[in-house]
Amino acid sequence: MPAKRIAPVPPLSLTPRADLAATTYPEIDAVLKKLKSCTRNLQAALESHRLELQVLERLYYKSKNQHRTALFWQRVAETRRFGDRLQCMDLHAIVERLRLSFWGNAPSAKILKGPWTECPGAVSIDFVARRCLAGRDLINETQKRLLLAYNSFTQMMQSGAFLHFILTLVAIVSRLNRVVIEIDDILGSCSNACTRLLRTLSPQHAEKLRSLVHGADIMGSSIAALPIPVAQASSEKIDEILEEDTGDVLDRPLTLQTEEIQRTIREDDASPSLDLQLFPPSLDLDACSSVPSMPSAISVRETVARKNSSSKTTGQGQDTATGSSKRRSNDDSQHTKKSSKKKKRDEIDDIFGF
Numbered sequence: 001m002p003a004k005r006i007a008p009v010p011p012l013s014l015t016p017r018a019d020l021a022a023t024t025y026p027e028i029d030a031v032l033k034k035l036k037s038c039t040r041n042l043q044a045a046l047e048s049h050r051l052e053l054q055v056l057e058r059l060y061y062k063s064k065n066q067h068r069t070a071l072f073w074q075r076v077a078e079t080r081r082f083g084d085r086l087q088c089m090d091l092h093a094i095v096e097r098l099r100l101s102f103w104g105n106a107p108s109a110k111i112l113k114g115p116w117t118e119c120p121g122a123v124s125i126d127f128v129a130r131r132c133l134a135g136r137d138l139i140n141e142t143q144k145r146l147l148l149a150y151n152s153f154t155q156m157m158q159s160g161a162f163l164h165f166i167l168t169l170v171a172i173v174s175r176l177n178r179v180v181i182e183i184d185d186i187l188g189s190c191s192n193a194c195t196r197l198l199r200t201l202s203p204q205h206a207e208k209l210r211s212l213v214h215g216a217d218i219m220g221s222s223i224a225a226l227p228i229p230v231a232q233a234s235s236e237k238i239d240e241i242l243e244e245d246t247g248d249v250l251d252r253p254l255t256l257q258t259e260e261i262q263r264t265i266r267e268d269d270a271s272p273s274l275d276l277q278l279f280p281p282s283l284d285l286d287a288c289s290s291v292p293s294m295p296s297a298i299s300v301r302e303t304v305a306r307k308n309s310s311s312k313t314t315g316q317g318q319d320t321a322t323g324s325s326k327r328r329s330n331d332d333s334q335h336t337k338k339s340s341k342k343k344k345r346d347e348i349d350d351i352f353g354f
Helices: 022-067 071-088 091-103 122-157 163-201 203-221 235-242 256-276 285-289 297-339 347-352
Strands: 014-016 118-120
Touching: 022 071, 022 091, 022 163, 071 122, 071 163, 091 118, 091 122, 091 163, 122 163, 122 203, 163 203
Parallel strands: none
Antiparallel strands: 014 118
16 A cells, blocks of 8 residues: 555546636636746745755765654654655646646646636645645654754753754754745645635535634644744742742851951051041030930040050051060071081192092
């Protein structure tokens, strides 16, 4: 039994234009105009699809021996296989053959400029509509395999191995996905045009085809673009991060050196504020007399002077210590210089060779 994508073309049966009712002419003209735009767009889309497959075929031929045992290579072979199946259906030739049949069996370019003279039978129109629906089913399955290949390639990118090659495959898969979505839209327009034509010429065939067209429209609406790999945390993960228990704050004991530094900073900050102005003009002296105790500037100055004198004494002690150490080092150097002087040689030393 042949595959679903391969179907024999039924013989073409034509009906002269004069045998049709005049009321059907405007409808057929509208359908022909729609089929003309569909065939042009379908040819361009299938050509883009074929070019991407040629690039993929070249990469497959060059890298098959190197990567044929890798897991992602199975997705490459699957993408190539489904692309070839879509090309083997030759959908553009089928739709173009139906459109040209309205001008006879073998119309020339000059005849195509005039009005249509023949009308194909309902069997030929129904065959084209069903082939378009079969193509949409294949595209739907192809899109699923492309999504799996895309996920496999993005996971392979995380390892960093063969990064340029994997990026090329990701670009090809993304491009193929966009092209097959465009082809699916065009085939949907072709099947709708055939259904519209059948409704005018043979309502019986149109009723049988209506359910298939509706199901294909539902399947085609599920086709979407490939996701963009962005490292982004979900809202639930963000809430978990914000609600994470980071522990309690501990009061660490201060060392002696830290306490002295903080005490010095507090005293230095407090001393100039008292020296500036103890009694501003707006202060009531009588009210201040009622205060039981108030720090005086004299005691503060005495405290500061005491600290300065203690710092000077410690500085002098350090200077004396450094001076004594310098003198000791100078004495040691002089002693080494004296010991390093050579003894004078006399005649006895010359005789014995000392």
